[in-house]
Amino acid sequence: MEEGFYLKTSAWKYSLSFVLLLSLWQPTESFALLEEEEYEEPSAQSIEALDERWTNYEEMVEELFRIEEMSEGLLELDVIGESHQGRDIYATRMGDGDQVLLIDSEIHGNEKSGTEAIIDMLDELAAGERDHILEEVTIVTVPKLNPDGSELVKRQNDISWEEVLEYHPHLEGAEPAWYHNESRNGFDINRDFHPDLDFEAEADDLPGTSAHYGFYLTNEARALADLYQELQEEFGIVESYVNLHHMGTPQLEGTDQDVSIALSHPPLGPDNNPKYVEDYPEWDQDKSRRYNLAAAEGIHAHAEDGHEAGLARYTYPSTFDLSGIALGAFGLNGSGAVLFEMAGQQPQVPYDQELIDKVTAGLWGIAESMTDGSVHELDGDAFYDIPKYWPDTPPVSDPEQYVFDFTDDVVGEQPDEWSPIWQGEDEQLTIADEPLRLEHTARSGVRGFTADAVGELYGSTEIFALVQGSNIQNHVFELGFHMSGSPGSENDIYADARLPDDEYENGTVRIMQRSGGSSTTLGIAEPGFEVSEDEWYRVLLQRDAAALQLKVWPDGEDEPDSWQIVTTEDNMYGGQVGFSHSTPGAVNDFAYIGVGVGGERAPHADDDHLGEPVDPPEEGLIRNLQPAENRTLAAGESVRIAFDSDPGLNAVFSIRLPLTSQSQPPTELPMWESSPGQYVGYWTAIRNLSVQGAEIEVKVTDADGNETRETAEGRLNIN
Structure with missing residues (x-):
């Protein structure tokens, strides 16, 4: 065996590197293209x-x-x-x-x-x-x-x-x-x-x-x-x-x-x-x-x-x-x-x-x-x-992008570009202003609307919306694609968001599927924010081949890098795009809807689409305040108090004992800057003091005399 034959000018490197043999749980769904039929595996012998x-x-x-x-x-x-x-x-x-x-x-x-x-x-x-x-x-x-x-x-x-x-x-x-x-x-x-x-x-x-x-x-x-x-x-x-x-x-x-x-x-x-x-x-x-x-x-x-x-x-x-x-x-x-x-x-x-x-x-x-x-x-x-052995499937839709910002619609009238599906009725839709938006007032039954300009689609699809819900009772919106069928036999895949409950403190976002009128949860996640009504949310639902992916985030915040839900579904690829709701009296406002098909990304609303963007609050002046957990001290033992901030500030801390009269403010003790932007102080428990839950408060003062105070999460128990 001769070494080094792949590159004529230098030795061909050996690839005895990672020894990681990867393995697949064998999918049984039809999406497994190139998933050759598999039989019961024989034994090692x-x-x-x-x-x-x-x-x-x-x-x-x-x-x-x-x-x-x-x-x-x-x-x-x-x-x-x-x-x-x-x-x-x-x-x-x-x-x-x-x-x-x-x-x-x-x-x-x-x-x-x-x-x-x-x-x-x-x-x-x-x-x-x-x-x-x-x-x-x-x-x-x-x-x-x-x-x-x-x-x-x-x-x-x-x-x-x-x-x-x-x-x-x-x-x-x-x-x-x-x-x-x-x-x-x-x-x-x-x-x-x-x-x-x-x-x-x-x-x-x-x-x-x-x-x-x-x-x-x-x-x-x-x-x-x-x-x-x-x-x-x-x-x-x-x-x-x-x-x-x-x-x-x-x-x-x-x-x-x-x-x-x-x-x-x-x-x-x-x-x-x-x-x-x-x-x-x-x-x-x-x-x-x-x-x-x-x-x-x-x-x-x-x-x-x-x-x-x-x-x-x-x-x-x-x-x-x-x-x-x-x-x-x-x-x-x-x-x-x-x-x-x-x-x-x-x-x-x-x-x-x-x-x-x-x-x-x-x-x-x-x-x-x-x-x-x-x-x-x-x-x-x-x-x-060349002949084939499998039934025809429709061709995937050509790459295209669509934008619905309602700027060509007349306020107070019904929009021209949306048609009812299932039990939807035209009079449920109105163009409203301040901000300019499409307003959908739901009635009983599953009532949906689809975008005429997009029409019937097949294959990979992505839909974005800037939406809020009011009078919703439980779920904030329904936004989806692959919409087809008739009343009582609705088909689609849609995203929704539900309000907090006993199980989910922040509420949930979900990918749902209707098939023949029956609903199934394909994926569910608890977001990092609390879902509520009368708040604007940005929603992005994507089908990428067999994968379904969803992210939802509050308007004014950065789009998350990762999807909140990733799952698969390999049966429903055709239909229309749009929105729906089934809670009588619920109102959904859509300020923007973008659609991408055939591998194109869905257009997104500009950050300031609803007006001047709301900047997220700046990070607090007092950061990483310690102790973050409760501490128990005996007489003569000390606790380290520390935080990060801008360099060059004046910093003090105080210990607030329970039941202390508010008219007698606690003594403020100095902290020093151990390194640029890092502040440290120590407090030692004295004899004959027994308290539970004493608070540690720090205060910083900038060059203009502005004060910022914050209380540490950790409390002191002194025996």
């Missing part, structure tokens, strides 16, 4: 029960060394990382071309045909049968990216969350990443990627959702991302990336034809998704479709009659947006990214050399098209001519 023709880890290592020797220097072999169980992760390199093709297999340990195809491909290259390719293309492979899962014949790798924390102690206390599966003791490695290839997770990032980036918590994902970066540094761009998988056993739509191989480009929402275009300018979905077509042409050319009847497009609902999988992360970095999904998984589906040969043919199709440049002449849209 099942590797012995597999068809002996499958290449296990030890045999793969022997094969790679055999091919290296046979190639007489053509194949270069190196280790790019190490699994949690101590197995080396191998990579190979062949060719001197100025464009690079990166292929990996067994990112899921129960999906084995890809490794066999890679070995067959390397054998043929080492035998000198495709030297013309190696003159134009450098081929890099990572067979068995997940060696631990491969040996256990399971999807995940093999690491507990407790072991994860040993490698990432700064994540202590965080929820496990959403793709770590406790019952199967491991991560779905193919959810552990991020298009920022240097990303390092913080505790606040976890647990995440399927719509969010991965966290690079596994050794395997980190090793592959490091390899990808090394290739970027050498070649400028990784021209094509191929991810080899297995799936279930579907049939082509409307036929009894079994699918043999399904192909897909990265599932990243609409082309030119505004979520990505600015940060990832190299991203090119049409390029990925061309490389998928090159794979398809190779597979068809291998078929006896020039047509592989079982070739299909892989499941790709228009709403799917998975930047946390390897295909998405590397596609965003500019690679023509191709997913192979072979029918069936191991151990249920046996070794199938015919299927493996089809995979190899698809890989040759990509490599040959890179060699002669024909991949660049393909029409990417022809990818959609």
Whole structure:
């Protein structure tokens, strides 16, 4: 095995770094695009029960060394990382071309045909049968990216969350990443990627959702991302990336034809998704479709009659947006990214050399098209001519933004841009002024209104509102999207805020779902402020692929950095946007509504939309006053009194004893500035004094003679 083959000018670094194998609880919802059908996992001994023709880890290592020797220097072999169980992760390199093709297999340990195809491909290259390719293309492979899962014949790798924390102690206390599966003791490695290839997770990032980036918590994902970066540094761009998988056993739509191989480009929402275009300018979905077509042409050319009847497009609902999988992360970095999904998984589906040969043919199709440049002449849209096996979904809405500030409406009249839905009635809406706003007076029943200009939407949506509620009884507002249905059978997802109660001192904010008229709480949180009526709030509700996220904050305060609620829902994507309420007599005032669709952000009201902004109170002059907790003193014992403030002030403190006459002010004792802005004083308990709950008050006086007083939270108990 030769070291240092990836960078011609310097040694290729080993990636034996973090040993964190990440794992996914296996989602069962339909949102799991690229969530291949999963069966009951075999036991750890099942590797012995597999068809002996499958290449296990030890045999793969022997094969790679055999091919290296046979190639007489053509194949270069190196280790790019190490699994949690101590197995080396191998990579190979062949060719001197100025464009690079990166292929990996067994990112899921129960999906084995890809490794066999890679070995067959390397054998043929080492035998000198495709030297013309190696003159134009450098081929890099990572067979068995997940060696631990491969040996256990399971999807995940093999690491507990407790072991994860040993490698990432700064994540202590965080929820496990959403793709770590406790019952199967491991991560779905193919959810552990991020298009920022240097990303390092913080505790606040976890647990995440399927719509969010991965966290690079596994050794395997980190090793592959490091390899990808090394290739970027050498070649400028990784021209094509191929991810080899297995799936279930579907049939082509409307036929009894079994699918043999399904192909897909990265599932990243609409082309030119505004979520990505600015940060990832190299991203090119049409390029990925061309490389998928090159794979398809190779597979068809291998078929006896020039047509592989079982070739299909892989499941790709228009709403799917998975930047946390390897295909998405590397596609965003500019690679023509191709997913192979072979029918069936191991151990249920046996070794199938015919299927493996089809995979190899698809890989040759990509490599040959890179060699002669024909991949660049393909029409990417022809990818959609490949048959599919899944029902149609509506196209996602085009990126667009909408603003409703009611400046074109007439005060005292009904607005023109809003229509009733369910039991809503036009006369419930009025344009009011001071401030200019849309006023909604609720009646009995679920009554809603939708924005005519926006119309029917499908997919990712974001809605912002500047809203207040009065005469509300309990919940302040209802703001949402995916509104559809009829009276008694309403459908929507909406945000609301509820007043404080015995359980929640500050009240709650919630994400709710109506489906067929029945309501379900999807997420609930207690905000850091007290919810009340007759107060203006800023509300931001977002659907980002399968993720639903909400933040609510008082007008005049800064928008929170993080969402108060993050959850998932994967059934309701279509409908209209708007508002509703079901409390008779409740009044909602909307001073501003912004809507973003197709990946666009919702416009927000300016900070001073309601007039001059109300500045939050400045931080008190006396800060971090100590003691903050009660202290018990015996005669002769002392207490330290301290606080932070501006430097150069005059500071004193006093001890206020219970039942002391207010006409006899306590003695003020001096404090000194121990360092700039830090003030300290001491008080010693005297004999024959026994009191409970004595207060400590400090006073500071600035250069203009202005006094500020504050009482410490800690009280003194003197025995």
